[in-house]
Amino acid sequence: MAEQYVAAVDQGTNSTRCILFDRRGRLVSVAQREHKQHFPRPGWVEHDATEIWRNVTRVVPAAIRQIGALPTQIVAIGITNQRETSLLWDRRTGRPIGHAVTWQDTRTDRLITELAGDEGPDRFADLCGLPLTTYFSAPRLRWMLDETPGLRERAERGEVLFGTMETWLIWNFTGGPDGGLHVTDVTNASRTMLMNIETLEWDDHLLAAFDVPRSVLPEIRPSSGVFATATAVLPGVRIGAALGDQQAALFGQTCFSPGEAKCTYGTGSFLLLNTGKEIVRSTHGMLTTVAYQIGSQPAAYALEGSMAVTGSLVQWFRDGLGLIHTAAEIETLARTVDDNGGAYIVPAFSGLFAPHWRSEARGVIAGLTSYITKGHLARAVLEATGFQTLEVVNAMNADSGIALTALKVDGGMTANNLLMQFLADLLDVPVVRPMVTETVSLGAAYAAGLAVGYWPDLEGLRSNWHRAGQWLPNMDPTRRAAEYANWQAAVQRTFGWIRPGQ
Amino acid sequence: MLRLLASAPNGLGVADLGNALGLAKATVHGILKTLHQVGFVEQDHSGAHYHLSDAFGRLGDTYLDPNELRSRAINWADSLAARSGEVVRVGRLVEGKVVVVHHVFRPDDSDQDLDVGTTLPPHACSLGKAVLAFDTSGGAKPRKLEAFTTRTIVDPARLADELASVRAKGWAAEFEEHTVELAGIAAPIRGLGGLVVGAVGLTGRIERICDSRLRHRTDLVTMVRATAEAIGRDLREDR
Numbered sequence: 097m098a099e100q101y102v103a104a105v106d107q108g109t110n111s112t113r114c115i116l117f118d119r120r121g122r123l124v125s126v127a128q129r130e131h132k133q134h135f136p137r138p139g140w141v142e143h144d145a146t147e148i149w150r151n152v153t154r155v156v157p158a159a160i161r162q163i164g165a166l167p168t169q170i171v172a173i174g175i176t177n178q179r180e181t182s183l184l185w186d187r188r189t190g191r192p193i194g195h196a197v198t199w200q201d202t203r204t205d206r207l208i209t210e211l212a213g214d215e216g217p218d219r220f221a222d223l224c225g226l227p228l229t230t231y232f233s234a235p236r237l238r239w240m241l242d243e244t245p246g247l248r249e250r251a252e253r254g255e256v257l258f259g260t261m262e263t264w265l266i267w268n269f270t271g272g273p274d275g276g277l278h279v280t281d282v283t284n285a286s287r288t289m290l291m292n293i294e295t296l297e298w299d300d301h302l303l304a305a306f307d308v309p310r311s312v313l314p315e316i317r318p319s320s321g322v323f324a325t326a327t328a329v330l331p332g333v334r335i336g337a338a339l340g341d342q343q344a345a346l347f348g349q350t351c352f353s354p355g356e357a358k359c360t361y362g363t364g365s366f367l368l369l370n371t372g373k374e375i376v377r378s379t380h381g382m383l384t385t386v387a388y389q390i391g392s393q394p395a396a397y398a399l400e401g402s403m404a405v406t407g408s409l410v411q412w413f414r415d416g417l418g419l420i421h422t423a424a425e426i427e428t429l430a431r432t433v434d435d436n437g438g439a440y441i442v443p444a445f446s447g448l449f450a451p452h453w454r455s456e457a458r459g460v461i462a463g464l465t466s467y468i469t470k471g472h473l474a475r476a477v478l479e480a481t482g483f484q485t486l487e488v489v490n491a492m493n494a495d496s497g498i499a500l501t502a503l504k505v506d507g508g509m510t511a512n513n514l515l516m517q518f519l520a521d522l523l524d525v526p527v528v529r530p531m532v533t534e535t536v537s538l539g540a541a542y543a544a545g546l547a548v549g550y551w552p553d554l555e556g557l558r559s560n561w562h563r564a565g566q567w568l569p570n571m572d573p574t575r576r577a578a579e580y581a582n583w584q585a586a587v588q589r590t591f592g593w594i595r596p597g598q
Numbered sequence: 599m600l601r602l603l604a605s606a607p608n609g610l611g612v613a614d615l616g617n618a619l620g621l622a623k624a625t626v627h628g629i630l631k632t633l634h635q636v637g638f639v640e641q642d643h644s645g646a647h648y649h650l651s652d653a654f655g656r657l658g659d660t661y662l663d664p665n666e667l668r669s670r671a672i673n674w675a676d677s678l679a680a681r682s683g684e685v686v687r688v689g690r691l692v693e694g695k696v697v698v699v700h701h702v703f704r705p706d707d708s709d710q711d712l713d714v715g716t717t718l719p720p721h722a723c724s725l726g727k728a729v730l731a732f733d734t735s736g737g738a739k740p741r742k743l744e745a746f747t748t749r750t751i752v753d754p755a756r757l758a759d760e761l762a763s764v765r766a767k768g769w770a771a772e773f774e775e776h777t778v779e780l781a782g783i784a785a786p787i788r789g790l791g792g793l794v795v796g797a798v799g800l801t802g803r804i805e806r807i808c809d810s811r812l813r814h815r816t817d818l819v820t821m822v823r824a825t826a827e828a829i830g831r832d833l834r835e836d837r
Contacts, residue, residue, distance in 0.1 A: 531679060531705055
């Protein structure tokens with residue numbers, strides 16, 4: 097019998113990819129297409145959902161073609177997606193109503209302040225586990241319903257559908273206007289601010305607070321379980337899973353037990369700690385989120401530490417300053433010096449995420465002297481990712497009461513050995529890279545394969561996990577403490593930059 | 599053509615170049631295509647104008663940053679380690695030594711140390727032979743061939759024959775030439791214009807790398823060559 101594969105569709109911020117995995121969880125083929133970023137105004141970031149779906153219809157066949165396989169060799173589709181990016185579309189025509197408004201978009205800034213009112217940004221945290229920020233979907237959905245004339249009425253009549261990207265893809269995979277299935281999964285729903293984190297259902301109080309009609313919302317399903325059989329692109333193949341990208345990475349790293357954590361290093365970076373069936377409420381700026389739900393089993397929860405600017409700081413160093421030609425060259429430049437020379441870069445480009453959540457903060461380069469060269473700055477750029485991780489790990493340890501013993505890492509920046517060693521030095525724990533760096537796609541494939549019986553159970557998945565590289569701590573504790581103190585002092589200098597009335 | 603492009607900051611179209619040089623459009627097109635493939639000229643967004651790429655001004659520099667090579671190789675090297683069950687390394691030639699650019703552990707979760715940045719003797723390992731075979735600088739050839747085992751090739755004439763056979767086969771073998779009981783297979787990675795920028799290979803115990811007649815297993819050779827080709831394709835397609 098011909099080899100069978102699971103197809104992971106990763107609808108990311110910059111591109112859409114299809115990766116095929118075999119039974120041992122090994123990557124066998126990759127196809128990718130980038131989509132256009134639309135910046136209609138400062139702080140606004142949009143995607144064309146039609147372009148994204150078109151890319152899906154191209155990358156899936158391309159990935160299959162690459163290894164000369166047939167569509168019949170695909171046993172399941174697993175979908176993973178950029179989280180919180182929000183879209184409305186016409187149920188009858190299937191056409192998007194405007195562009196998708198992405199997670200980086202800050203147009204809801206003022207709305208957030210209004211909604212927070214006197215009770216402050218944490219007023220809904222008990223219900224949904226999240227603070228009010230521009231990051232999550234509900235304020236964006238509210239904005240879209242408010243700003244487009246007549247849209248709210250149409251939404252109330254059931255003519256308009258809302259979805260994050262996995263909902264849009266599943267609807268199109270299952271026929272679109274012709275009987276498309278309107279569903280989401282618990283992980284994506286947990287990022288809207290509309291789902292009750294305990295009942296895993298849309299919450300009337302939250303719907304009322306954000307003034308969102310229930311009729312626009314998709315049905316919430318477990319992350320792993322057969323959603324439907326595709327009728328488009330891969331007709332006859334079952335859609336076995338949908339998860340938000342960071343949750344998918346946690347799944348792909350096989351962090352199935354409470355206390356296991358992973359950090360994905362990309363444009364931004366996200367550290368997730370599995371807390372099992374327990375809903376841990378953070379008092380240190382972490383988010384409470386759903387990690388995954390397998391079929392009818394109870395959901396697993398996670399604490400999440402989100403860092404807005406990590407890989408994108410390297411991109412800025414390349415594109416904004418032009419000091420390097422490719423992102424990878426930053427390591428070469430950083431290695432021209434032995435240390436940061438006393439310079440620290442705090443990349444609070446649009447405020448600070450976890451654990452500070454300061455939207456008025458703006459970035460600084462602290463400790464500048466005439467001694468500082470571009471090599472030192474390159475180091476400071478990489479170290480900023482290390483220091484931000486340490487802040488998140490400290491907060492997470494405080495919230496969970498469990499000290500991290502090792503950090504599983506993945507994502508593009510794990511190719512940077514200097515950064516990985518710095519992380520181990522700073523966190524004082526081993527940093528471990530798995531054999532498959534594409535853990536986001538792998539997690540979606542795992543969850544889908546599990547749903548259709550391609551893999552028997554979680555233990556079977558665990559045995560696929562192998563260590564591909566490891567960095568051990570090797571830094572003098574005094575120096576570690578001094579470096580962190582300097583970083584913290586630099587962070588203080590970012591606060592309060594945007595002042596009222598500016 | 600390069601002179602004209604260098605003096606036109608806004609780039610030039612095929613017709614502009616053809617008129618200026620008195621060449622047929624098809625000829626200009628062919629030359630531009632070649633220059634584009636090797637990364638010396640770039641197209642603007644419309645595709646109508648060509649201009650000189652900044653790579654042209656950096657011809658003397660190392661063409662490919664070693665960290666760039668690692669970031670391009672990482673997925674494919676992981677996949678090779680997972681499928682072969684062996685240690686995988688990516689190396690490049692620097693001042694007569696093979697420098698390990700990337701290292702993937704053998705996927706058995708045993709204790710292993712990352713050896714990125716360490717050096718290997720090029721004449722005594724498959725990675726080294728895979729890059730030496732395509733080296734034209736001459737300076738990279740080790741003057742004295744040091745013996746690591748009784749099987750290390752120490753005779754320059756024999757090494758030359760061995761490298762000729764690597765060129766003919768497209769891959770390099772290692773059999774106890776560096777460490778007793780270890781064998782290896784490596785293939786060259788070809789970047790823009792077919793230039794060899796490094797090699798990728800695996801190393802393991804003889805009984806796993808070789809068949810019962812002590813020949814390097816053809817399935818592993820195929821995997822290594824496919825990996826080198828995939829990394830090379832990634833590097834070339836970027837432009």
